[in-house]
Amino acid sequence: MMTIREVMEIVDGKVLVGGDRLDERVDTACGSDLMSDVLAFVKEKTVLITGLINPHVLRTSEMLDITCIVFSRGKLPSEEMMEMAEEIGITLISSPLTTYTACGELYIHGLPGTKRKSGVTKGE
Secondary structure (H helix, E strand, O other), rough: EEHHHHHHOOOOEEEOOHHHOOOOOOOEEEEOHHHHHHHHOOOOOOOEHHHHHHHHHHHHHHOOOOEEEEEEEOOOOOHHHHHHHHHOOOOOEOOOOOOOOOOOOOOOOOOOOOOOOOOOOOOO
């Protein structure tokens, strides 16, 4: 467990939305650009690390009660996405790190990854 502020510092990130929520906690992390994988693995109080910048990321995050999204590789969401994130209460952070490196840094600092909700299916 760590705070969003700690996540931001570890990934050398910049808060884009939700600066007032930096003391909220996250229990796990998930790194993915495939929202179907996010649906299979994520639980609430999770930080999502992704290089994907589109509204589908926010809709999926809202559905799963994801606390914070870190956009890797310095990517920046549109103004529309930032407004939507503010409305639904999701903190957005941009990090210069790759998804792989950001996930690794968070893991090294004690934030565990998520585990699959159900068994592995053929073809995954």
